[in-house]
Amino acid sequence: MSNRKTRHGTGVRKAFSWLWMIIGLVYFFLPLAATFLFSLKGKKGVLSFVAYQHVFADPKFLKTFGFSLEMSILTVIIGLALIVPTAIWIHLKLPKAKPVIEFFTLLPFVIPPIILAFGLIRIYSRPPFAIVSSPLLLVAGYVIIAFPYIYKSVDAGLRAMDLRGLTEAAQSLGAGWLTLLFQVILPNLRTALLSALFLTFAIVIGELTLAVLLAWPAFGPYMALMGRNLAYEPAALAILSFGMTWGAIGLIQAVSRGRPGQGSNLGGTH
């Protein structure tokens, strides 16, 4: 009796899941398809990839993408170096501080990038901290913007592993802090770290306001410039940037799949 119920229940559940999955897929796919179709109209009357050719023929495309890639790597390194130890510290030693730190990591949602940019210029254009012409200032701004995403990923990862237990076990076996960090905690955080990496990558690649106001040749402003007075190339660019971001994240999914207890969910399992 209960077997039948369970089987029926599972059947209904599956149908329900398929329904929403399909609705979701249709909703997400259609706008991309429409953009793609439009990007193929670069030549009148036929479908062609000429818009894509124009994009690739422009040296600025790869140059700006490369620049943003560099910036995203720096952002990830600095962001993780800042947040991972802090998150571990809070989990282990200072749970009281969690709400405060979380507040600061969520605050960037609220600050309009134009205000952050103007503020950074104003503060850092005067000696002794006149770093306004250094790309590191741009990276600092990006790190701030990426805070919510990096923190969420790392936090979820830390919650998924038994941090206290692992720490105590390692310490009782005589491990020092560095060993603990690099050989116990970080390996278990791999998926979380990688998801933080790719969320940050997606953000930095497309970021516009900070790059424009701080005058850096980034990919976001390049896309905006193309979108200004061209018709078909912006659509091609949108598809390309979507695809490249997808490829990068897909890569990490492939690499991290199959790790016990991690699942392939961004942000780690709970």
Add this chain to the structure above:
Amino acid sequence: MKKSAFLVVIALVLGAAAFAQSTSTKDMNALIAAAKAEGQLTVIALPHDWVNYGEMIQKFSDKYGIQVNELNPNGSSAEEIEAIKANKDNKGPQAPDVIDVGLKFGPEAVAAGLLSPYKVQTWNSIPNDVKDKEGYWYGDYYGALAFEVNTDIIKNVPKSWADLLKPEYKGKFALSGDPRISAQAYMTVIAASLANGGSLNNVGPGLQYFAKMNKSGNLVPLIAVTGTLASGETPITIEWDYNALANRDKLAGNPNIAVVVPSSGVVAGIYIQGISAYAPHPNAARLWEEFLYSDEGQLIWLKGYGHPIRFNDLAKRNAVPADLAAKLPPSSAYAKAVFPTLDQQGQLSKAIAEGWDKIVGANIQAK
């Protein structure tokens, strides 16, 4: 060596045309040397296809060997002003040397102490009513608002403002900007107003016109860009004639674009140049202005379909090549063009900003 000789020739020619010179040839050479020593010029909000700035920048850079650093090509006039303000203490590459902004920003910038005065060699051939007496700002080019129509989709090209209200154009027209934000857009409202009984003191009819257009469904509440023009989402829009013509050329038939100056309600707008008071490269900035206002520079703008401010002077001296003149819209179209003055622009734009939501946007609220 050749470059200095060429410059001497220009200087002499201009000297013969003008009564008084602001700078002598010797000063000009000194300026060039000083500018070259600075080695860089930072400009802002100059898209390459806006009155052919692409060629202007390239020619300047090649001629003097000065590297041009281009900021925020999509920036608005306001953003240029904000950039000067934000970078007052900053001598780095984020600080603009020169700005090209709408007319009404001139006095505002002067009042805020953001500009430094300079009179180019050809100062006297710039009409008096489009420059600041002390040389803080000076008109550079102008154009008239024109309909930009995707003729692959619209077979019957509208010729007047009244045409746009016809039912055949339902869901076909969009502004090229937000009238509360963009100069091109609020000038459009002024133009519509003039065609419907308004004046340069009263923009009410313009707002009513767009309210009517919105109600009839002819107005698409989207900002028209080249993409939406080409896709057919907004096959009719209004832009400065130089922008529309440049678009037409760039799209090269995919799709076909017609540029039509409306039969009535023709508004012309002037942009102005200024040198930032906090310019990191003041000499390069001055040299840039000299270049812009030289015959060579003015003709580069003409090539981009903009009317350079010294157009009348050039025409008088037969300095305009015939083929270039042929590419412009017929001068008869400009005969009726109205140039709103500073004060008028200020008042009208404010009235538009305040009235737009109430009168036009009233229908497009959350349900």
Add this chain to the structure above:
Amino acid sequence: MTAHPERGVPATGPGAAPERPGVVQTPDDPGPRGAIAKRAPRKWPLAWLGLVPFLLFVFAFMLLPTFSIVTGSFEDGKGNFTMDNFVHLFRPDILDSYLITIKVSGATALLGGLLGFLIAYAITLGGLPKPFRSFMATFSGVASNFAGVPLAFAFISTLGRVGFVTVLLRTVFGIDLYGAGFNLYSFWGLSLTYTYFQIPLMVLIITPALDGMKKEWREAAENLGASPLQYWARVGIPVLLPSLLAALILLFGNAFGAYATAYALTGGLINLVPILIGAQIRGNVLHDSQLGYALAFGMVIVMTISILAYSWLQRLSSRWVK
């Protein structure tokens, strides 16, 4: 007995140094207790030192720059102190603007939240094949940041007047979307577009919570004769509710600050606060940057309230899922 940060921990009684893991308090043993009592006051401030790099960075690159600009909201055009900008915030058209921004954010948080939940459910508990999960996870990572002009243009190309779907429906199915009253350039059109990055964000946030739903609970409920509906109503939703609400608030914040998509799609015709700010700071007409900063300050206030509510709900929810 509570530990006072300044005066340290009392030497006697239970509750001395409650935060020290792995240390057992035994009232009968004066030795360790005495030692703990001496060590605790010094350890506590030391622990906060570990947060210094983070806090310093936050101060230097977020708080200080933001503060330096937002003080502009207390000035007039000439630099004199004034509260006028904040008084202006209470103008009916500006209040309307906050209202409609809150409405859009709320609507897309609910819409994106609901659909995101259903999709997250489908890939976790819903019994779909494994590949869907990694696919959705990847897609969510990408799509959660697909916003701005490309997104607006994608929706225009799909559901605009000559959009691909609009035309398809008209030519193949004879359905005239716009004739029936649909309009992409409206409140609901904008909400539909925002949902594109709201759903992925929801999926990313709620999946860990769904993973924490123990199978045993479901089985126990079924053994007791509960129908699926009863299970969800009595067990599932109550357990998930704090996480759901917290996620909703995050989605709300995400939409509240969005600017580029709205501007590209509705050309400023829908009066959202970020667009107003843009109009003041970058606009060629109104250009009252001080008012712009005040508007931004107002946004910070609204968001801070949401974030506080979120933090509170987050604390509630973590008690359930262990």
